[in-house]
Each structure stands twice: as structure tokens, then as C-alpha cells.
Amino acid sequence: MALKDTFYISHGSPTLSIDESIQARKFLQSWKKDVFPQRPSSILVISGHWETAVPTVNVVDSINDTIYDFYGFPKQMYQLKYPAPGAPQLARRVKELLKKSGFSHVDEDTKRGLDHGAWVPLFLMYPEADIPVCQISIQSQQDGTYHYNLGKALAPLKDEGVLIMGSGSAVHNLRALEPHSTVAPWALEFDNWLKDALLEGRYEDVNHYEQKAPHAKKAHPWPDHFYPLHVAIGAAGEDAKAKLIHSSIELGSLSYASYQFTSAAS
Template identity: 40%
Template sequence: MKGTPMTLPTYFLSHGGGPWPFMMDQVGHLYAKLDASLRDIPRQIGVTPKALLVITAHWEGRDFMLSSSPKPPMIYDYGGFPPHTYEVQYAAPGSPQLAAQVKDLLEAGGHTAVLDDQRGFDHGTFSALYPIYPNADVPVVQLSLRYGLDPKEHLEIGRLLAPLRDQGVLIIGSGLSFHNLRAFNAAGASASHAFDAWLQQTMALPPQERAAQLMQWEQAPAARMAHPREEHLLPLMVVLGAAEQEAAAMPYHEDAFMGGLAVSSFRFG
């Protein structure tokens, strides 16, 4: 269905590991549930977005950075995968116009934003988007995190981005609800379940209380075991800010991912 006569939801996606959608012959059994949840997003929103704004855990800057190339290249920011995964292409166009609009929105709210016409799609972007829009026919702009990883600041920029939802822009935060690479196996199972249970409880709270709890995420059970460094959690702050008064849903959850990890994705609106 074309056109977007509605306010679009926002998503926080647990994007999986490396270039998994391009290795389904080898790892499909591990990613079948995530793959199905991502492929279902077009049905959930019911319209084709005019563009996608992806807040990616794999890009940080002194200022908020925006990819502004009309034809973004690829960034193969992983190691040890089969040779063909360093040749995959996700040839979605960029949108210099959307990048400039986001820059204006952020700067109007007192945040510095910078356009980067060289930045390519990292795996947190193209691995998450390929199952959703495999034809790569929806324009994509990436937005970075900012050094310091201040949750309040990232919630605030999400609030500034909220008007885009009425303009046909689908806002996606690409990260992981559990991201401790030293315990990305059964060793992290207990911590991941404790933190995921807290996340689910927090997402079910009334809006003001939900945001306040999320700003105190380091006090959650097993918080620093789940996120020794919080860059994969911060995209959640942004997409929540952009739909702060909306109810949350959980379109993806697994209890036994990669040896027993609990991981989840959330939709707002």
C-alpha cells in the first residue's frame, strides 16, 4: 500500500550479529524468529514509508552525524565471516533532503548536527533492513549516537524527531537489548534474562514513569553485564523519545538466542 496518511510507529530492533541475513544457509536456524519478525514489519505498519531514519549503534561522533550521500556505500564492520559477506550490497538510496531536515530539527532544539556525505551503511543498518525491505527501494538516512552516550540527551533528540512520524518517515533504532560480546553465549544467559525482564516491565509503565526508569537503566538488574558499554541500548532512548506517549509492544523476543540469551525488540505506537 503506497502513501502514509498516518502517524508511523517507531521501532527498536535487536539487529542480530554481523551479516546474518546473507548467511541464512549457515545460520538460518539461529535467526529464523528474528528474520520472521523483521519481515512482518511492512504488514504491521501497513504503508510504505517515504524514508527510513536509522539510529545506528555502530556510529558515534562528537556531534550527531547524519549520512547525506544520495548513494551511500557499504561498511563491512565485522570480521571472520565468509568472503561473500564482504561483497554484499544493500543499494537503498540515501536522502540528502531528509538528512538536512533532521539536522535542522536537531539544531533547532539546541543540538549540533553534521552532515556526512561519505558515510556508508554499517551492518547494524543493512542487516536489519534487508529482511524488512529486501528490494532496497526505500531511502535511508543514518543518524549517529553522540560521544558520552548520555541517555537523557538521546531521549531529547528523539522528541525533536517526533514530527517526522507524521511525514511518512519510519524511525528505527538499531541495536541489541543484550550486548556483551564476552558473554554472547550461555555465560550471559542469566544476566540477559534479568535485564530483559526489567526492560519488558519498564516498557509497560505509564509514559512518564517509563522514560524516568529508562534514564536510570544502570540501576536495572545485571545492567552492566548486559551492556558493558551502552551504545547498543541508546537507540532505544531515541525511538522512545520520538513516540514518548505511545504504548509499547514487543514484536520480537527470544529466550534462548545464541546459547540461552534473552533478546527483544520493541515498537512504540
């Protein structure tokens, strides 16, 4: 079964896994009913929480370990499990496609499980944890166009029933978070710029967001949570139509804006 959609999910805070007050939680829990009723053959996650020098896939044969890559949170969060099967065949297919597209150095990690950028949203989207999951890393020393092209290389996976999902946060500046605060104007301005650019199909502007977007460096002091978006856009195709599927801002500036990209060629 071929798929025509890719997604960018803002996973925000790890407390998304337990905090019923976070609006995005309900959105993700309604995923199979209201957003994407098709069942993918496997899932490829590009998470802002795995950075490497070159593209790397986790080639895991058995159940994925749940990685608790966060600190100082409630104890119950460290007891949650997301034992999704590994997807070694998908991982090797990802390597094949990337090398075919000119990414000459692609590494494998045979031990890594799922970081919280992957398992927290999937815990809500597919709670049965019965769909094989593979992760691919980002390269923060590269730019948006690089990650867009990485996504383009992965586009054939959609025809193989693979759900391609970037996971980050549309606005992500941990030092600017303010509990009980109103939405910061700069965060709203960047969030709205991104929405307009995506819905209008100005993907080149998004690729060069550092020069095009207002408050770009404040919205993303480090690009790790933004580059998964570029991969999702690239995998959808340059003629893909974007749709805003969720919008909320918590802690004054942490945006949970999430997008669906539908290929016009499908």
C-alpha cells in the same frame, strides 16, 4: 502520510543476514506483512555502529554504500549489497530539527553509507532496497536522557512519513556470548526488566537504566547498542504505548527483543 509508530530493532549478530536458524530473521522477513504494512516515505536509522562526538547525519545524494564493519565472518556476507537510495533532504531536515531543539552542533558526513546496524535488518525488512535511507549517529559519552531528548526533537518526522528506527541489541555483551549455551540468568533478568519497564510506560526508568536495571553494566558494558532505544522512545512521545514485537535470545545472552512504540496522540 503521517506515521504514528517508531521502532527499536535488536539486530544482534551480523550473521542475521544469512543464518536461517536465527529466530529474529523470520520476524524481520515478515515485517511488511505482519508488523508494519505502511510504506514509509524514507527511513531514519539510529544505529549502535556509528558513534561520533556530536550528532551527525550522512548526507548522501546517490545510492548508499554497504559498509562491512565486521570481521572474520563467512565470505558470502561480504558479497551482500543493500543499495538503498540516499535521503539528503531528510538528512538536512534532521539537522534543522535538532538545531531548533537546542542541539547546536550537528555535523554532516557526505561519504558514509549504511553500516550493518542499518543494512542488515533493512535487508530483511525491505529487500527491494528502494526506500531512501538516512543514518544519524549516537554519542556514547552522553546518557539515556540525552538520546531520549534527541528522539523528541525528531518526532515531527513521523508526520512527514518517515520511519524512525533505532537499531541495537536489548542485551549486548560480546565477551559474554557462549555458543550452544542455555540463556544466562543475568541476561534474562535484564531482558525481562526492560520488557516490564517499557510495557508499563516507565520510560524514565529506562532513561536511567544504569541505576534502575539489574545487571545493567553486564548487559551493556558500553551503551552504544542501547541508546538507539532511547531515541525511538523519545521520538514516539512520552504517552506512547510500547509493544513487544519479537523476543529471542541467542548465544546465551544476545537479546533480539524488539519493540514498537505507538503515539497516543496520533
